[in-house]
Amino acid sequence: MEIPSLRQLVSEQEWQLRVDLAAAYRLVALYGWSDLVFTHISARIPGPEHHFLINPYGMMFDEITASSLVKVDQECNKLLASPFPVNPAGFVIHSCIHEAREDAGCVLHTHSRAGVAVSAQKCGLLPISQQSTFVLASLGYHDYEGVALRDEERPRLKRDLGDKSYLMLRNHGLLVVGKTVPEAFLHMYTFENACRIQIDAQSGGDLVRIDPKILDGLAKVFQQVTAGMGANIAWPALLRKLDRLDPSYRN
Template sequence: MHIASVRELVSAEEWALRVDLAAAYRLVAAYGWSDLVFTHISARVPGPEHHFLINPYGLLFDEITASSLVKVDARCNKVIDSPFPVNPAGFTIHSCIHAAREDVQCVLHTHTRAGVAVSAQKCGVLPISQQSTFVLASLATHEYEGVALRDDEKPRLVADLGTKTYFLLRNHGLLTVGKSVADAWLSMYTFENACRIQIDAQAGGELVHVDPAIMQGMGQVMKVATAGQGPGIAWPALLRKLDREDASYKT
């Protein structure tokens, strides 16, 4: 599929963001988190216009490139012409979070088997793994209201998320936010693994819960664990992995 490059139509800063966001889509596909074409990762474009980038509806995540990402405004109007539509449900969830959270550049949402399974459990995320301790330190929950098509759900989504990083959408899936694409992706990696571990552990014997005292100050623990680099400790290596396998996401 030929998609015309938009590199000359956007700033260098926006192009770098497009490359990172396209990489995130490819990595979601590579790690098996995609749901055909039905989930989304969005990123706020730098500047006062409150534009953001989201996936072209209809492309598989391993097809997405920097140029194919659709730039829309707060009303879902395309800012740069694109042959692809935008999923209205994806726009509902992502647009309200971007509007409410100035600290958030990227919103990543998945419908993985393990994530939906845990979202359907009354107990939610259990403190039974090291991964879960990071999630529980900044976890919010939103009750299911059907496919997210209605504007009246936006205030409840925003209120339930608050200032948290991890968002459990009941009977629906997982969502993370971050100050960069890399931040949101690494948080989802942790969230997804916490859910997979939980489902696997529940198939065995009695569960051992982590001592609540251990879960204090997990933000500082993360800084130490990543040598102060946060997602920067892993993101460059992930990009190198993509480059070795298929660098077309950069086009």
């Protein structure tokens, strides 16, 4: 599919955001978290306006490029011409979180097999892995209300997320918030692995739970283990991986 480049039509800052967001879509596909065309990653464009980028509905995640991302306002009006629609359910979830959280530079939502499986368990995420401790330190839960098409659900989504970084959507999947695209991706990588580990561990007998006191001070621990770089410790390497496989996400 030939999509004209938008590089000359947007600021350098927006273009870099588009490249990072397109990379995140490709990585979600690469790691097997995508659900055909049915989930979303959105990124807030810096500035006073509530404008953000979201995927063109109908494209597989491994097809998405920087120029194919759709730029919309808070009411889902397109701000640059695009032949693609925006998924209304995705818009309800993502726009309300961007509206409520000024720090929500990126919102990433998946329907992965392990994520949905854990979201359907009454116990939710269990403290049984190192990965789970980072999630549990900032995790909320949102009860299932059907496909997210109704504006009436927005206040409850905002309430249940609060100031947390991770949200388990009951019977639905996983959602994370990050200040940047790299941060949101690393959050989802950790969340997804915590869920996969839980499903695997539950098939093997009695579980050993981590002492709740270990959850204290996890933000400081995270900074230590990433050499103070946060998600940026891994993001350049992930981009190099994509560039080796298929650099067309940059177009």
